[in-house]
Amino acid sequence: MTSLKKLLLGEQGLVVIFAVAFAIVALTVPNFLTERNMLGLLQSVVTIGIVACTMMFCLASRDFDLSVGSTVAFSGMAAVMASNASGSILIGLVAALLCGGFVGLVNGVVIAHFRINALITTLATMQIVRGFALIASDGRAVGINDPSFYQLALSKFLGIPTPIWVMGAFFVVFGFVLNRTVFGKNTLAIGGNPEASRLAGVNVSNMRIWIFALQGLVCAVAGVLLASRITSGQPNAATGLELSVISACVLGGVSLAGGRAAMTGVIVGVLIMGIAENVMNLLNIQAFYQYVVRGLILLLAVLLDNLRSAAAGRRS
Amino acid sequence: MTSLKKLLLGEQGLVVIFAVAFAIVALTVPNFLTERNMLGLLQSVVTIGIVACTMMFCLASRDFDLSVGSTVAFSGMAAVMASNASGSILIGLVAALLCGGFVGLVNGVVIAHFRINALITTLATMQIVRGFALIASDGRAVGINDPSFYQLALSKFLGIPTPIWVMGAFFVVFGFVLNRTVFGKNTLAIGGNPEASRLAGVNVSNMRIWIFALQGLVCAVAGVLLASRITSGQPNAATGLELSVISACVLGGVSLAGGRAAMTGVIVGVLIMGIAENVMNLLNIQAFYQYVVRGLILLLAVLLDNLRSAAAGRRS
Amino acid sequence: MQDFLEFRSISKGYPGVQALSDVSFSVRKGAVHGLMGENGAGKSTLIRLLSGDQSADEGEILIDGEAQSYRSVRDAFRAGVIVIHQELQLVPELTVAENLWLGHFPGKGGVIDRRRLIRIVGEKLSEIGIDVDPSAKIASLSIGERQMVEIAKAVMLDARVIALDEPTSSLSSRESEILFALIERLRSNGTVILYVSHRLDEIFRLCDSLTVLRDGKLAAHHPDISKVTRDQIIAEMVGREISNIWGWRTRDLGTERLRVDTISGPKLKTPLSFSVRRGEILGFFGLIGAGRSEMTRLVYGADRRHQGTVTIDGTTVPADSPPQSIRAGMVLCPEDRKFDGIVQGRSIEENMAISSRRHFSPFGILDLKKEAELADRFIAKLRVRTPSRKQDIINLSGGNQQKVILGRWLSEQGVRVLIIDEPTRGIDVGAKSEIYEILYELAAQGMAIVVISSELPEVMGITDRILVMCQGRIAADIARADFDERRILAAALPDVPTEQVQPS
Amino acid sequence: DVKIGFIVKQPEEPWFQDEWKFADVAAKEKGFTLVKIGAEDGEKVQSAIDNLGAQGAQGFIVCTPDVKLGPGIVAKAAANELKLMTVDDRLVNADGSPIEDVPHMGISATKIGEAVGQAIVDEVKKRGWDMKDVGAIRVSYDQLPTAVDRVEGALSVLKANGLPEANIFDAPQAKTDTEAALNASTIVLNKNAGIKKWVAIGLNDEAVLGAVRATETVGIPADSMIGVGIGGADSAINEFKKPSATGFFGTVIISPKRHGYETALNMYEWIANGKEPEKLTLTAGQLALRDNYEAVRKDLGIE
Ligand SMILES: Nc1ncnc2c1ncn2[C@@H]1O[C@H](COP(=O)(O)OP(=O)(O)OP(=O)(O)O)[C@@H](O)[C@H]1O
Ligand SMILES: Nc1ncnc2c1ncn2[C@@H]1O[C@H](COP(=O)(O)OP(=O)(O)OP(=O)(O)O)[C@@H](O)[C@H]1O
Numbered sequence A, B: 001m002t003s004l005k006k007l008l009l010g011e012q013g014l015v016v017i018f019a020v021a022f023a024i025v026a027l028t029v030p031n032f033l034t035e036r037n038m039l040g041l042l043q044s045v046v047t048i049g050i051v052a053c054t055m056m057f058c059l060a061s062r063d064f065d066l067s068v069g070s071t072v073a074f075s076g077m078a079a080v081m082a083s084n085a086s087g088s089i090l091i092g093l094v095a096a097l098l099c100g101g102f103v104g105l106v107n108g109v110v111i112a113h114f115r116i117n118a119l120i121t122t123l124a125t126m127q128i129v130r131g132f133a134l135i136a137s138d139g140r141a142v143g144i145n146d147p148s149f150y151q152l153a154l155s156k157f158l159g160i161p162t163p164i165w166v167m168g169a170f171f172v173v174f175g176f177v178l179n180r181t182v183f184g185k186n187t188l189a190i191g192g193n194p195e196a197s198r199l200a201g202v203n204v205s206n207m208r209i210w211i212f213a214l215q216g217l218v219c220a221v222a223g224v225l226l227a228s229r230i231t232s233g234q235p236n237a238a239t240g241l242e243l244s245v246i247s248a249c250v251l252g253g254v255s256l257a258g259g260r261a262a263m264t265g266v267i268v269g270v271l272i273m274g275i276a277e278n279v280m281n282l283l284n285i286q287a288f289y290q291y292v293v294r295g296l297i298l299l300l301a302v303l304l305d306n307l308r309s310a311a312a313g314r315r316s
Numbered sequence C: 001m002q003d004f005l006e007f008r009s010i011s012k013g014y015p016g017v018q019a020l021s022d023v024s025f026s027v028r029k030g031a032v033h034g035l036m037g038e039n040g041a042g043k044s045t046l047i048r049l050l051s052g053d054q055s056a057d058e059g060e061i062l063i064d065g066e067a068q069s070y071r072s073v074r075d076a077f078r079a080g081v082i083v084i085h086q087e088l089q090l091v092p093e094l095t096v097a098e099n100l101w102l103g104h105f106p107g108k109g110g111v112i113d114r115r116r117l118i119r120i121v122g123e124k125l126s127e128i129g130i131d132v133d134p135s136a137k138i139a140s141l142s143i144g145e146r147q148m149v150e151i152a153k154a155v156m157l158d159a160r161v162i163a164l165d166e167p168t169s170s171l172s173s174r175e176s177e178i179l180f181a182l183i184e185r186l187r188s189n190g191t192v193i194l195y196v197s198h199r200l201d202e203i204f205r206l207c208d209s210l211t212v213l214r215d216g217k218l219a220a221h222h223p224d225i226s227k228v229t230r231d232q233i234i235a236e237m238v239g240r241e242i243s244n245i246w247g248w249r250t251r252d253l254g255t256e257r258l259r260v261d262t263i264s265g266p267k268l269k270t271p272l273s274f275s276v277r278r279g280e281i282l283g284f285f286g287l288i289g290a291g292r293s294e295m296t297r298l299v300y301g302a303d304r305r306h307q308g309t310v311t312i313d314g315t316t317v318p319a320d321s322p323p324q325s326i327r328a329g330m331v332l333c334p335e336d337r338k339f340d341g342i343v344q345g346r347s348i349e350e351n352m353a354i355s356s357r358r359h360f361s362p363f364g365i366l367d368l369k370k371e372a373e374l375a376d377r378f379i380a381k382l383r384v385r386t387p388s389r390k391q392d393i394i395n396l397s398g399g400n401q402q403k404v405i406l407g408r409w410l411s412e413q414g415v416r417v418l419i420i421d422e423p424t425r426g427i428d429v430g431a432k433s434e435i436y437e438i439l440y441e442l443a444a445q446g447m448a449i450v451v452i453s454s455e456l457p458e459v460m461g462i463t464d465r466i467l468v469m470c471q472g473r474i475a476a477d478i479a480r481a482d483f484d485e486r487r488i489l490a491a492a493l494p495d496v497p498t499e500q501v502q503p504s
Numbered sequence D: 001d002v003k004i005g006f007i008v009k010q011p012e013e014p015w016f017q018d019e020w021k022f023a024d025v026a027a028k029e030k031g032f033t034l035v036k037i038g039a040e041d042g043e044k045v046q047s048a049i050d051n052l053g054a055q056g057a058q059g060f061i062v063c064t065p066d067v068k069l070g071p072g073i074v075a076k077a078a079a080n081e082l083k084l085m086t087v088d089d090r091l092v093n094a095d096g097s098p099i100e101d102v103p104h105m106g107i108s109a110t111k112i113g114e115a116v117g118q119a120i121v122d123e124v125k126k127r128g129w130d131m132k133d134v135g136a137i138r139v140s141y142d143q144l145p146t147a148v149d150r151v152e153g154a155l156s157v158l159k160a161n162g163l164p165e166a167n168i169f170d171a172p173q174a175k176t177d178t179e180a181a182l183n184a185s186t187i188v189l190n191k192n193a194g195i196k197k198w199v200a201i202g203l204n205d206e207a208v209l210g211a212v213r214a215t216e217t218v219g220i221p222a223d224s225m226i227g228v229g230i231g232g233a234d235s236a237i238n239e240f241k242k243p244s245a246t247g248f249f250g251t252v253i254i255s256p257k258r259h260g261y262e263t264a265l266n267m268y269e270w271i272a273n274g275k276e277p278e279k280l281t282l283t284a285g286q287l288a289l290r291d292n293y294e295a296v297r298k299d300l301g302i303e
């Protein structure tokens, strides 16, 4: 009994709770644990999952990025338009990375150098970038000319679609960066105590610029994969992505007050969001009730996690 | 020269900058400074303005409320449905206040007692409440049966429509509460340092519950006025309101890190948002470019304010 | 010997305050140089300039004859300067080892070898004589332990100049000894040490030379400390003579006022009991981590109790609500002013009135005139150095912040029990005696006062009775007549067998 | 047993609610399972199709968030071996030509717009207004291609009947709700206080309603305003139910019944009996006014 409790409320509590919930869902929801559904589920969280990797850094350093949705859409558009114009997918990719990286860089510079609140800055760039995407395409989706662009999303390796591999690779890389590199530690330090980090000689404003630029680049990758999946660049794509991604991170234990983050947590957070969506559709829950259920799951997940840490705090 | 600089960069700098910008707009944009347009402008910011009053408290106490848009829609629906069912506008009003207050109370209790992150909690209630509004109305607009309900929004006093008076009254009352009451000072103290405030005898969790409950009630008022203006309760009303309101507050110098807020600032913030919208339409700026302009104005406004405080910091 | 570190006509101003004006002095190689002055005299400002965190409006800093033009902390580090600031600058979520290396992580390609890091830090720490686990998170350490980590940071990175801003303010004598030993070692290596403290004993014990600042100006420079006396320094600092800072006098003690009965909590396993009489000033002494602060928080209801009751004049105080404790007449002035005391972003006035304003705010509406009066009264009484009561408290010097927090509690009405954790931490000699006077006055009115202090002379100087804590237990209960430095220290040390006393 | 998916782009909109409702009727009649999924963007459509495949559905009907998603949806459907039909909006290829293989039922956005324009022109003539004196509020939401097509359709008819280009005023909505339309229209009215007679068009009923509310707030009488909406859902009916006529003159009702019921039925027949549906079925909108809306609704099978 106590060992069970220990397991549930321990360091890896969220993972354990998640595993239990997963098992329950797998046993009770028909069609859930099929290979097809699992692959569909994973594909449906690719965008959130990829963007969550860098959002984790952003939140861990006590910043905030609302512009990710627009950046995903904009760089996806850029990829499609550039590859249509040049006939080369590679050029499309480079264009997307340039656009995404540029947006991130601008965010970073404005926030770090002009010391403008991150929420407002990224709220502003969110609108500006969305405006650019709409202007560039005249508000309409741009179709992909070269069918081999679709292959980015359709191709498989060992039976698993490429986007899932990409997401997995990002999880591994950014997990390593967070825990094992100076960059990761500095990020956590900035979030935990910016003043102390500065006084210890961490170049806080450079770090922030880097984090935002990285976020932009990663959004570009997500944007390209998304465009390839939906076979077009859409200026309205990924609206509201920012809140999903931030929710996934916070669910995964990333502190909005900065200084606390873990890759496993974020992965679990992303999966919880995806599974909730998936199961509701499998169970044919009505659209309006889906709102309520989604909200309740969010609450429940953080509540459980809170109970866990409260219990951990009392234990001594 | 220096006295001009002093004025611009002084305490009331934002107000001065705003006044200058207003004068420029009034002189250059045709039709702007007509009585009709001014009244239209003020009416268009009624919802944001009213909700910003309590959002200011929420942010000042280092909290966050994303559920305001849903609450406005939900309580507006409640008002219409209850007054349709009972035939009494008063009952409709009471129903709206009950619904709004209840949502706020739930937010407050969950955040203060279960210590769940405000962002996640209100993100969850935002969805749940929107779901309820949709479920209650089956996703449809509900028309108002009793035409005198429209009079709430249409009636005028001294040539100025009632909603504007209501907004003005809220500005005065909440400005007073913030600066001249124990409640206001405690709110600011909690935002500045919650732990220190608790040890200094402020009942932090009660205060937070009160603030959220108040926010809910104020949303209900905004919801009723909105329903009256659009002569129906619409479950999809006021989506995205939360971000507009928070932007207005931050523009007005309310610190997201808590502890800093001023009513004049918030009023200016609300007006900036309204004027930007108004002028863009008067100047017939294309929809897609409006996104870009809106973002740039947001950036510019905080940037100016930042320069101001930086200059104030350097001055000796 | 030649001058190694030199300040040349340094000036620095903040809005409304000239923190330093035209300060020049120099320090020899291998010297420990003391820096003294009243609260707000500009000591920390000078050290901030040295650290590269801020730059002077005028003047320059020379190291080894070279004018320094560094513009960031990193530049200062490259020039061989390490600074320990007055407020602790650690990242609570990171481990001790990570904090020590922050900003200077060793390793190739940005990849951190965690095991090696912990091993190196572990070796260094035990070599220095600091007993903390390198893989523990800072958040789990007590303030004193954190202070030791800060000190380790300065020692580990080889520096030519080390500045320490009130390093002992939260250390007890045992930890201070470790620090002093370290300083001796650094001195013999030729390191220049700039040492800020309000404790004269330390200054005389450690320093070779001394500079006194007053109102941002150089008040005195003593190249050889053996040529000055205590009284002379005090006079240079505060501009008047202070003959006897403690000023203790006998008082009539009344009946029992506060009774604490077998309380225990998460970090204080052994139940504690004690009582305080009307008019009594009870002192708590102990080493870092003895559990004194934990005890005060449990009594006050700031942390959740496992068991036990607290009664004031026979009425039980509700267990876990500071607001209720205050209404029952008990207040706590906390130890950690930065996290538990000041409300950042708010003015001095508001910080003082936060609790007491409920007595003069009918229907919750403020009486701004009364608040202003109150603030002005305590700014004058406690000699807070500030341009105005509207100043944001974060802009005050550390000691002045402490005074404002004290003012908050001294201005509270209807207080029957006053608990002060480290009352004079970082406060200058001049203001100290004022504060003691206020405490005696309050005690004479019948208040029961509990003072927690790590400064033995202070506890012995101002209290009527001392409870010595050791490892979460009360190890001794000593009346004023029996005060004896060695006996108290012996009781505080865990390794020495101590007399077990019955709680009174 | 047969399982059919029905994916729509805006599940909160009454229009789609109705489509689903009528599809449910078909499901009850024929005894198949209907899975309703809302998918607001391309990514959601993709996962919805995967989800349907995983549930073992045999086919689905989709109203796509964007017609350019065509190739992706077709490919995804093929990968999941699902039969595919579209409703409301027809899928197009990358080059913008319709994908003709996919059976479609719908009404072109331009056509609906034209119906709106015609209704306004008729009423303007009936009231004896001179087109030169009439101002037109174009409540626009250009982010949505369908919205552009609808208002442009209406404007083309108005212009053909003598409405000067200079009398068309853009009122861009920031969001697709009534309040946003109201705020944007108020500005247009205030800017052109000289014009006394107004007509309004927009993406849907809610947009036109906003314009109507705006005329009321600035004091333009109801008989100087002709607003014609699109959809015919409750917000329009509420206007007709008001005791006195408002500036909301009429609405072009498009029948969710055919779109919901018939598509579901066709899909069932296709799956169960191999009866392939028509490649293209076009439906028509019908104008409903204050005095005939009940009849029109009955006619279209709503109620
Ligand atoms: N950021 C700031 N803004 C405004 N005033 C400041 C700021 N920092 C310091 N000051 C003022 O400068 C003066 C010198 O402060 P400093 O911290 O150097 O004093 P100190 O000698 O270290 O005092 P203490 O013994 O209390 O630590 C004080 O009056 C303080 O209020
Ligand atoms: N946040 C914490 N988490 C875990 N242990 C803690 C924490 N804070 C303090 N402790 C431990 O609790 C014990 C009591 O600490 P406390 O701060 O009450 O002692 P103290 O006598 O007041 O010493 P100090 O002079 O350092 O304040 C110590 O062993 C300390 O290490």
Ligand SMILES: [Mg+2]
Pocket: C043, C044, C045, C086, C165, C397, C398, C399
């Ligand atoms: Mg200092």
Ligand SMILES: [Mg+2]
Pocket: C292, C293, C294, C335, C421, C452
């Ligand atoms: Mg202590």
